[in-house]
Amino acid sequence: MSQIRFINPQALAKPPGYTHVVEITAPARIVYFAGQLGVDREGKLGSDFRAQAVRAYENLKNALAAVGADFRHVVKLNNYLVDRTNWPVFREVRDSYLAANNRPASTSIAISGLARDGALIEIEAVAALPAGARSKSSPVSRVRNKGRATRPARRPSRSRRK
Numbered sequence: 001m002s003q004i005r006f007i008n009p010q011a012l013a014k015p016p017g018y019t020h021v022v023e024i025t026a027p028a029r030i031v032y033f034a035g036q037l038g039v040d041r042e043g044k045l046g047s048d049f050r051a052q053a054v055r056a057y058e059n060l061k062n063a064l065a066a067v068g069a070d071f072r073h074v075v076k077l078n079n080y081l082v083d084r085t086n087w088p089v090f091r092e093v094r095d096s097y098l099a100a101n102n103r104p105a106s107t108s109i110a111i112s113g114l115a116r117d118g119a120l121i122e123i124e125a126v127a128a129l130p131a132g133a134r135s136k137s138s139p140v141s142r143v144r145n146k147g148r149a150t151r152p153a154r155r156p157s158r159s160r161r162k
Contacts, residue, residue: 001027001130001131002024002025002026002027002028002128002129002130002131003024003025004022004023004024004025004028004075004102004128005021005022005023005025006019006021006022006101006102006103007019007020007021007022007023008020008021009021015106016091017091017094017095017098017103017106018077018103018104018105018106019102019103019104019105019106020105021105022075022076022104022105024075024128026131027131028128028129028130028131029067029128029129029130029131030126030127030128031067031069031126031127031128031129032124032125032126033060033063033064033124033125033126033127034124035078035080035122035123035124036056036057036059036060036063036122036123036124036125037052037055037056037059037114037116037119037121037122038051038052038053038054038055038056038059038119038120038121039052039055039059039116039119040055045116045118045119048120049083049086049089049090049120049121050089050093052119052120052121053086053089053090053093053094053120053121054093056121056122056123057093057094057096057097057123060123060125061097063125064125064127067127067129068129069127069129071097071098071099072099072102073127073128073129074098074104074125074126074127075104075105075126075127075128076104076105076106076125076126077094077104077105077106077107077123077124077125078106078107078108078109078123078124078125079094079106079107079108079109079121079122079123080108080109080111080114080121080122080123081108081109081110081111081120081121082110082111082112082113082114082119082120082121083110083120084110086120086121087108090108090121104125
């Protein structure tokens with residue numbers, strides 16, 4: 001059974017809303033989530049920073065659910081904000097989705113812009129689930145790799161050509 005420890009070493013300053021160290025003892029399923037923007041299903045951006053932040057966290061919540069996870073499984077967040085003046089609103093929204101204790105390790109960066117014009121925030125995540133946990137909504141037949149359905153790995157040839 002996998003175990004996750006959230007550690008804030010006493011030698012480091014107390015972090016505001018995240019954990020300095022997250023240790024995972026395997027076996028576990030590690031799932032990486034692409035950056036989520038503040039867009040709805042139709043691709044429409046939220047009207048302001050708060051609306052985009054809430055939508056980005058809702059999108060991440062839905063992505064987590066697709067593999068049978070929720071925010072308690074998140075062990076790492078990367079947060080990208082276009083405007084540093086939005087830090088207080090960002091923290092308020094983030095904290096409304098995360099439990100008060102055992103928060104993920106986190107990196108927040110102010111950047112000059114995101115890939116989509118008008119986007120003000122993007123959030124990436126890594127989650128750790130027990131090895132036996134299975135996706136709720138993604139049947140195995142839908143697993144894809146570089147546009148092709150996943151096939152069993154081929155055993156490498158024993159002979160070498162020179």
